[in-house]
């Protein structure tokens with residue numbers, strides 16, 4: 001049986017708020033699964049930069065494998081698992097690229113060392129390339145500290161990218177050790193969310 005229902009995103013947002021208030025480190029990240037160019041599966045943890053409307057905002061570098069994979073095949077699954085509130089969400093849907101200016105604005109608030117590492121990708125070696133040894137990276141970062149001594153004046157690199165995972169299918173699993181779990185499936189069609197309860 002399918003029925004119209006309340007927007008599941010507002011439920012996700014309030015669960016996340018509760019998880020954050022319980023200092024759940026998982027609430028600020030997600031796992032993104034993509035399809036590699038050779039059709040094999042890839043997953044990795046990413047910061048979940050924000051949720052608005054049906055969109056989950058993620059940032060990366062255009063040098064990263066995931067960016068190349070998404071350009072090649074827009075299929076993805078986003079996994080949210082918040083132990084403190086015992087909720088899992090699996091999200092699929094469309095992919096929208098973020099305007100670069102918005103990614104840059106957010107990057108300006110990043111910690112100093114993260115900014116320097118992003119400069120390293122641009123000025124020394126690209127992300128994921130073979131590194132001779134860790135010392136080479138550390139001395140290059142020290143050199144970048146001298147070049148950009150002021151945290152606020154590190155220029156944004158060219159390779160910053162971001163995208164929105166725009167949900168049209170959400171599967172929520174509510175786990176409770178004292179009761180039988182609940183599994184809810186939400187699909188977005190004809191401008192509204194529809195709900196089905198599944199065997200957990």
Ligand SMILES: Cc1cc2nc3c(=O)[nH]c(=O)nc-3n(C[C@H](O)[C@H](O)[C@H](O)COP(=O)(O)O)c2cc1C
Pocket residue numbers: 029042043044045046047048059060061064065066067128
């Ligand atoms: C807590 C945590 C947060 C991360 N956040 C991001 C992120 O926001 N963006 C990103 O590109 N990689 C992030 N990473 C690194 C990725 O997991 C991954 O190692 C890297 O992006 C290379 O992945 P790729 O080769 O599949 O592109 C994060 C890793 C951890 C452990």
